[in-house]
């Protein structure tokens with residue numbers, strides 16, 4: 538069975554890292570949104586495993602950043618924000634029940650939100666969080682699974698997956714101002730709707746359905762016009778601190 542790891546929302550979520558001005562966060566609302574997100578995953582056939590919240594790590598619900606699951610192994614990351622490194626151990630402990638764990642070591646940094654898999658290729662954002670040493674280490678681990686790594690400089694957003702989303706095996710949704718589109722020229726490209734670039738995050742489920750957000754209605758319409766089946770969630774409290782829908786889970790397909 539496919540499963541999804543998620544991590545509960547701590548009271549300290551009000552102090553989550555943010556690129557811009559600090560917003561007012563409603564933790565109860567975030568918890569309601571998190572529960573609805575989990576329900577979508579369960580409805581789509583995932584066994585959802587919940588890692589307990591860690592009050593000392595406000596960003597811990599953004600579990601995607603702590604690990605990258607490959608085919609035969611999982612990689613425990615070393616998040617670029619030093620304050621987030623303590624989030625990794627609890628997630629690695631869950632994943633090591635499934636796959637051998639490899640570890641990104643200093644000076645490497647890697648956030649899972651910078652890793653986008655398309656077939657046998659991992660596109661890895663070179664961002665404010667992920668550096669070349671982290672990308673090189675990931676490339677060595679990935680090679681054991683026959684996967685290649687392509688580095689993608691990222692501009693203006695936190696992570697690569699804030700700028701590029703997989704829609705299907707052959708198509709990506711891209712914010713043109715944030716990455717070099719030529720790097721994705723082998724795929725069909727749908728450009729993000731102007732004005733929704735920062736709002737439109739998309740999570741592709743194993744079934745092929747897409748999860749997107751209430752805050753990007755024109756993007757949702759565009760994707761529906763292209764024939765995609767979509768589940769919509771309200772993730773506004775997470776979005777307020779730079780989190781997209783991919784950030785809230787680690788999916789392990791069977």
Ligand code: GLY
Pocket residue numbers: 553554555596599618778779780
């Ligand atoms: N608040 C998400 C992050 O900074 O990693």
